[in-house]
Amino acid sequence: MRILEAESVTKYFGGMAAVSDVGFHVDKGEILGVIGPNGAGKTTLFNLISGALPLSSGEIRFKGRKTSGLKAHQICRLGLARTFQLVKVFGNLSVLQNVMLGSLFGKQVVTSQADAMREAMESLEFVGLAKEINAPAKDLTLGNQKRLEVARALATKPEVLMLDELMAGLNPTEISEAIADMKRLKDQGITIIMIEHVMKVIMSVCDRIIVLHHGKKIADGTPQEVTTSSKVIEVYLGDSEIECSTAG
Amino acid sequence: MNRVALTSKKFLLPGLMIIALILLVTSPSYISAYKVMLLTSILMYIVVSVSWAIFSGPTGYISLASAAFFGVGIYTAAILGRILPLTYVIIIGGLVSVVLALIVGVITLRLKGMYFAIFTFGLVELLKHFLLWWEINITGTRGRFVISVHSETVFYVMIIIFVAVLLTAYLIKHSKYGLALQSIGEYEEAAEHIGINVTMVKIATFAISSFFIGSAGAIIATRWTYVDPYIAFNPIFSFMPVLMSIFGGLGQLFGPVLGAAFFAYLEESLITKFPYHYMLIFGIILVVAILYLPDGLIGLAKKWKKGSLSSGLVELLQKRQKGRKEV
Amino acid sequence: MVLEILDILISGLLNGGIFALIAVGLSMQYGVARVLNVAHGEFIMLGAFFTWTLYTMLKVNPLVSLVICGPIVFVIGYFLHKTLYRRIRLSSESQGAFEGNSMLASFGLLFIIQNLAILRWGSGIKGYSYLNFPVNLGGAMFAANRLVTLLFAVAICIIFYLFLTRTRLGKAIRAAAQDPDAAGLMGVNINQVLALCFGLGALMAGLAGSLLSMSFRVQPTMGLEYTVIAIIVIVLGGLGSIPGSFIGGFILGLVGSIVSHFEPGLSLVAYYVLFMILLLVKPTGILGR
Numbered sequence: 001m002r003i004l005e006a007e008s009v010t011k012y013f014g015g016m017a018a019v020s021d022v023g024f025h026v027d028k029g030e031i032l033g034v035i036g037p038n039g040a041g042k043t044t045l046f047n048l049i050s051g052a053l054p055l056s057s058g059e060i061r062f063k064g065r066k067t068s069g070l071k072a073h074q075i076c077r078l079g080l081a082r083t084f085q086l087v088k089v090f091g092n093l094s095v096l097q098n099v100m101l102g103s104l105f106g107k108q109v110v111t112s113q114a115d116a117m118r119e120a121m122e123s124l125e126f127v128g129l130a131k132e133i134n135a136p137a138k139d140l141t142l143g144n145q146k147r148l149e150v151a152r153a154l155a156t157k158p159e160v161l162m163l164d165e166l167m168a169g170l171n172p173t174e175i176s177e178a179i180a181d182m183k184r185l186k187d188q189g190i191t192i193i194m195i196e197h198v199m200k201v202i203m204s205v206c207d208r209i210i211v212l213h214h215g216k217k218i219a220d221g222t223p224q225e226v227t228t229s230s231k232v233i234e235v236y237l238g239d240s241e242i243e244c245s246t247a248g
Numbered sequence: 249m250n251r252v253a254l255t256s257k258k259f260l261l262p263g264l265m266i267i268a269l270i271l272l273v274t275s276p277s278y279i280s281a282y283k284v285m286l287l288t289s290i291l292m293y294i295v296v297s298v299s300w301a302i303f304s305g306p307t308g309y310i311s312l313a314s315a316a317f318f319g320v321g322i323y324t325a326a327i328l329g330r331i332l333p334l335t336y337v338i339i340i341g342g343l344v345s346v347v348l349a350l351i352v353g354v355i356t357l358r359l360k361g362m363y364f365a366i367f368t369f370g371l372v373e374l375l376k377h378f379l380l381w382w383e384i385n386i387t388g389t390r391g392r393f394v395i396s397v398h399s400e401t402v403f404y405v406m407i408i409i410f411v412a413v414l415l416t417a418y419l420i421k422h423s424k425y426g427l428a429l430q431s432i433g434e435y436e437e438a439a440e441h442i443g444i445n446v447t448m449v450k451i452a453t454f455a456i457s458s459f460f461i462g463s464a465g466a467i468i469a470t471r472w473t474y475v476d477p478y479i480a481f482n483p484i485f486s487f488m489p490v491l492m493s494i495f496g497g498l499g500q501l502f503g504p505v506l507g508a509a510f511f512a513y514l515e516e517s518l519i520t521k522f523p524y525h526y527m528l529i530f531g532i533i534l535v536v537a538i539l540y541l542p543d544g545l546i547g548l549a550k551k552w553k554k555g556s557l558s559s560g561l562v563e564l565l566q567k568r569q570k571g572r573k574e575v
Numbered sequence: 576m577v578l579e580i581l582d583i584l585i586s587g588l589l590n591g592g593i594f595a596l597i598a599v600g601l602s603m604q605y606g607v608a609r610v611l612n613v614a615h616g617e618f619i620m621l622g623a624f625f626t627w628t629l630y631t632m633l634k635v636n637p638l639v640s641l642v643i644c645g646p647i648v649f650v651i652g653y654f655l656h657k658t659l660y661r662r663i664r665l666s667s668e669s670q671g672a673f674e675g676n677s678m679l680a681s682f683g684l685l686f687i688i689q690n691l692a693i694l695r696w697g698s699g700i701k702g703y704s705y706l707n708f709p710v711n712l713g714g715a716m717f718a719a720n721r722l723v724t725l726l727f728a729v730a731i732c733i734i735f736y737l738f739l740t741r742t743r744l745g746k747a748i749r750a751a752a753q754d755p756d757a758a759g760l761m762g763v764n765i766n767q768v769l770a771l772c773f774g775l776g777a778l779m780a781g782l783a784g785s786l787l788s789m790s791f792r793v794q795p796t797m798g799l800e801y802t803v804i805a806i807i808v809i810v811l812g813g814l815g816s817i818p819g820s821f822i823g824g825f826i827l828g829l830v831g832s833i834v835s836h837f838e839p840g841l842s843l844v845a846y847y848v849l850f851m852i853l854l855l856v857k858p859t860g861i862l863g864r
Contacts, residue, residue, distance in 0.1 A: 050441060076443040088438035090431045101431055104424040105443035113424070156442050310675055355855055362611055362674050366806060367854050373803060374847035381840040483799075487682055494679070524690045524698075531686030538680045539662055 003028040003191050004049070004080075004160055009058035009068075011044055011215075018044040020215040021058070026160070031182065031192045033202045033223075036212035037235065042195045043085055045212065046164055049193075050082045051075040062160070079107045081158035083149040085165045085195070091138030098137050098148055099123050099155045106156025123151040127181065143174045150181070154190075161185065163194040167201055179205055203227075211235070272407060276400050284403050288471070290512040291406040293492060295464045297504035298413050300489035302420060302457040305498045306429035307450065313352060313368035315485035316375050317345040317458045321465025322472075322480040323379070326392040329470065334397060338405060338463045345462025346455045353451035360436075369486060376481035383477065391476030394469045405467045413460040417501055420456075425449055491530070495537045497544025506545055582715040583832045589721045591828025592728035593783055597801055598808035598820035599732055600779030606815025607752040607772040609670070610660055610677040615805055616798025617688035618648050618777045622784025623793045624696060630703050630788075637705050637789050641727070644785050645778050652777025655684070656770040664769075685798070692795035701793040720789040727786055731779065732821050739817065748772055752815060800843075807850040813859055 004026040011019040019041040026032045034042050047053040049060055051072035060068040067075050081102075090098050099120035103110050110116045124130045127147040132140065137148055146166055153161055163182075167175050175198065182192060182205050196202050202209060202223065209226045211219040213235045219226050226232055276284050296314055304311050321341035328337050356367050383389050420426050428449050431439040440446045469475055488511065489504070496507025511530075518526040541548060597619060604612045625644040629635035635643070660677055667673035706720040739745035750758040751768045759765045783801075787793075808827050812819025827846065834845040 052437065052441070071445075072437075072440040073443050073445045076441055082441055084438065088435040090434040090438070092434060093427070093430055097427055098431075101424075101427055101439075101444070102442045105428065107443070109443075116424070152442060308671070308675070310679070359854060361671055362678065363854055365675075365678065366611070366810070367851060370803075370807075370847050370850055370854075374844060374851070377841075377843045377847070381838075381844060385840060490679060490682075524693045527686050528690040528694070531683040531690065534683030534686070535659065535680050538676050538683070539659070539666070542666065 001028045002026070003063055004193075005061045006049070007059045007061075009045070009048060009060060010056045011041075011048055011053065012056045017215050019048065019212075022212070022215070022217045023058075024210050024217060024220060026191055026193060028159075028191055029186065029189055030207045031186055031194065031205050033206035033209040034193060034195045034212065035197070035202060035209060035226075039214075040212040041215040042212055043164060044215075046082060046162055046193075046195065049075075050080060050162060073105070076105075076156055076158075077107050079157070079159035080162070081106070081153035081156045081160070082162040083146070083153055083164055083166060085168070087142065087145045087149055089137040089140075089145050089148050089152070092136055094134050095124065095129060095137055095140065095148055096120055096133040099151045102152045102155030103157075106158075108157045120151075120155055123154045126154065126184075127151045128177070142169050143171070146170065146178075154185075158190065160191045160193065163192060163196075165195050165197065167196060167198040175201065269407075269411070273404075276403065281399060285399055285471075286513070286516050288399070288403045288406050288468075289516055290509050291403075291410045292464050292468050293488065293508040293512040294505050295406070295409050295413050295460050296485065297489040297492040297496075297508040298417050298501070299457040299460040299464075301493045301498060301504040302413075302417050303429075303450075303454045304490075305493065305504075306426065306433050307453075308433040309450075310365040310490065311368050311454070312365055312483075312486040312490070313349070313371050313458075314461055314489050315372045315481055315483050316368070317348065317461035318465040318485045319372070319375060319477075319481035320344050320348055321462035321467075322394075322469040322475055323392075324462070325466040325469035326394045326475050326480075329395040334401070334405070334467075334470075338409075338466045341466025342459040342463035345458040345465075348462075349455040349458035350451065353454050369483070372481055372483055372486055376477045379481070380477040391474055391479075394473055394475060396473050397467075397470040399471065402467055402471050406464070409460055409463055409467070414501070414505075416456065416460070420453065421501060425453070429453060487534075491534045491537070493544075495533060495541065495544055497541075497546030497548075499543060500546045503544050503546040510545075578714045579836070581713055583836050584829070585712055585715050585717060587829035587832035588825065589717065589725050589828070590831055591825035592725035593787060593824075594804055594808055594828050595732055595821045595824025596728040596779055596783045596786075597805045598812065598824045599735065599817055600776040600783070601802075601805040602776075602809050602812070602815060602817055602820040603772045603779070604776035605809060606817075607748060608656065608660065608769045608776075609674055610656075610681060610773060611674065611806070612684075612773075612776065613678060613681045613802055614684040614688060614798070615776070615780050616800065616802035617685055617692075618652065618780035618798075619784035619787065619801050620692060620793075620795060620798040621651070621688065622648055622781035623788040623797070624692060624701075624784075624795075625781075626785040626788045627701050627703060627793050630705065637785060638723070638727070641782055641785050644781050648781030648784075649774045649778040653770050653774030655777075656773035657766075659684075660773065661766060661770070685802075689795055689798065696795060698795060702791075703788070705789050707790075718790055724786040724790060728783070731782055735775075735779070736817060736821075744771075804846065807846050810850060810853055 002025045006025070007023050009019055009022045010017060022045065034045065036042055044053065048055055051067070051070055051074070055068045058068070059066060062078055062080060065078070067078065067080070096117065100116045102123070103116040103119040110119060121130060121133070124133060127150050129144060129147050129151060132144070137145065140148060150163070150166070166178060170178065179201055185192060194206070206223055208221065209219070209223055210217055211226060211232050218235065219229045219232050221229070272287070275287065296318065300311065300314050303309065321344070324341035324344050325337050328340060332340070352368065352371060356364055359367055428439065428444045431444065432446055432450065436446055472479070492507035492511050493504040494507070495510065496505065497503030514529070515526060518529070537544070597615065601612060601615045604610050604615065622644045625647065626637050626640040629640045629643065630637055659680060663676050663680055664673055667676055706718070706723055708719050709716045710719050710722060739749060747758065747763045748768055748771065750761065751763055751765055755765055758768070804827065808823040809820050811827060812821070812823030830845060830849060831842045835842040
């Protein structure tokens with residue numbers, strides 16, 4: 001079943017097309033990877049799906065319902081949550097409060113603060129942050145701030161979770177933990193779309209990958225298909241980024 | 249033992265507040281009429297400051313529109329005071345402010361940071377100059393007389409507004425919207441993406457908080473007897489709540505209360521004899537508070553209670569040292 | 576009819592020159608030092624009072640006063656930044672927090688300077704007469720001192736613009752305005768440059784005050800009105816753009832003279848309406864991107 005569909009999605013920034021005529025779909029329960037060189041339009045695509053930016057043209061549908069044109073909070077309440085490339089946790093709020101906000105305002109709104117707290121604790125336990133619930137979010141390490149963002153997104157009870165470079169800046173242990181987390185999420189039936197530079201992650205968790213280059217989609221298929229595509233190799237040849245990322 | 253201490257602490261604060269309220273309500277019977285007027289002024293400033301802090305405190309949007317809401321309330325009393333009973337006048341004064349706040353809220357949605365502050369300040373001046381032009385050219389008056397009300401009535405009405413604004417502030421702060429407002433102040437974009445209708449929450453809070461400023465203006469106008477646009481839309485009523493709240497401490501509900509009480513008392517004791525000295529002190533305290541009291545008096549008291557005031561000073565000195573090195 | 580239009584145009588230009596000068600000054604303070612200095616008008620007031628004092632006490636020619644008052648106000652502004660704003664800059668968590676705090680501190684400064692002035696000079700209106708004879712400009716009559724004011728205002732703006740674009744120091748300032756961190760890395764002493772910019776902003780306000788005092792009333796509370804005009808002009812011209820502020824000053828001057836020709840009481844209202852519409856429709860200013 002197609003949970004998310006994008007049809008000739010285009011976004012102009014002052015005459016420049018950041019995303020141009022991109023179409024793709026995500027099946028329910030799938031993990032879709034979005035890769036491409038810097039400036040390929042990956043984050044812009046996320047911003048379009050999540051409603052942070054309006055589309056210039058095209059259409060995005062979530063469970064058959066048109067979402068392009070809706071506000072970010074409305075899209076979140078339909079069941080589409082995201083994290084940010086540069087973490088945006090509420091630094092002066094406690095870890096628990098950060099996540100409670102997700103339960104209080106997300107898709108299945110809980111009415112009492114006690115329920116919100118219980119739900120928040122579940123999300124925090126899931127990402128392994130249950131011990132630091134009272135610390136201000138700004139005091140967490142980068143790795144934990146990223147976990148917190150995931151917990152906050154999960155607390156909104158999403159069906160689709162969009163992760164924007166979750167692995168960037170994490171150490172190898174944290175990356176392995178995050179991969180395990182993603183597989184558990186998949187088992188719970190949550191669909192994941194992820195922008196990622198770390199190829200190890202892409203290869204080991206993604207069911208399917210789309211490749212963006214200069215705002216256009218140049219490939220779409222299983223990790224094996226995509227990495228052997230001559231077009232993709234051509235784009236990445238001479239671009240040392242992919243090797244660096246694999247190493248990192 | 250521990251549990252007893254806990255429960256007694258739980259009831260201590262509300263108990264103290266009720267006692268304070270009873271003392272306040274019965275005060276006209278045992279303090280002088282002058283002191284009642286002074287208390288009324290203090291309450292008025294608390295109302296304006298707490299209202300301001302409901303919205304601007306957590307979100308960090310510096311609203312300089314307080315004087316506009318206040319002035320709107322004052323002119324409501326000046327225009328309707330003769331034809332409607334006091335209760336209606338006060339409620340209408342608040343409601344007109346709410347309408348103004350809704351309009352401002354809707355048209356300033358896109359303005360962030362400094363632009364919001366500038367816009368709201370411009371609003372006060374715009375209303376003042378337009379009203380002045382209107383009064384002189386259309387109605388042919390410059391100022392208006394306001395039907396005066398017994399000073400004890402003014403006092404009691406102010407207590408009601410005061411209790412209402414404190415309750416509202418408390419309820420908002422401890423509801424999920426209080427948390428949402430804080431998250432908006434931290435990362436508006438992230439707040440939107442976890443399902444918070446940022447626009448709605450901002451506008452609604454701004455409008456609710458303006459109600460109390462408008463009604464405070466409506467009741468205090470009856471004490472002033474004569475108003476004109478310069479008196480009603482005095483920008484000082486935009487700055488005062490900001491200063492009072494920052495000086496008292498924005499993080500806590502009682503910060504603005506404390507700050508407002510301090511300045512209202514200072515104003516009352518200085519303004520008649522040394523008006524310019526008062527304004528001078530006002531400016532100096534504003535600068536000093538921004539430099540040295542980032543968390544206000546409440547923050548200072550907390551540090552002191554923790555016994556870390558000295559370490560706080562060390563920190564301050566270190567910061568200074570660091571600053572020197574950077575030069 | 577033609578005479579009326581000429582009259583409106585010239586008085587618009589006469590006002591515009593001063594508006595441009597004070598806006599260019601504020602533009603330096605907000606565009607580079609990121610301080611929305613609400614006390615800008617107080618420096619204008621100080622310039623005006625210094626000039627008035629020099630003229631009435633020592634019979635110093637107001638145009639000579641320019642070279643006396645300017646440096647004084649510059650030094651005040653420079654040290655204010657060195658002490659007050661730099662400290663706020665160090666203690667603020669973010670750029671946004673700094674802008675908020677520094678604006679509030681400048682409100683404090685406004686009250687301090689204004690009330691010190693009242694305590695020193697009293698709250699009454701002062702004035703003197705200099706070059707106060709009419710000049711005929713194609714049928715429209717204007718006081719000579721206002722023409723001199725326009726001339727000097729334009730000259731100061733042009734000299735300043737040349738300083739920014741042609742000198743090493745000016746280039747360092749512009750680099751700092753673009754990207755403070757990068758400029759810092761390239762060896763620009765950023766604290767020094769910011770203080771300099773703030774001082775230069777004050778300098779221009781002081782010069783504007785000196786010029787204004789020749790043809791307008793001088794009063795300790797005169798500042799805020801000019802501050803508001805300066806803020807409107809820099810928003811009009813695009814925040815931080817010096818040419819934008821210059822042109823914006825003349826545009827606002829013309830708007831003012833057109834409106835006050837028909838309804839003198841509404842010129843301030845017109846400024847605010849223009850300003851609010853601009854903020855809503857194009858907050859980057861008419862010349863901004």
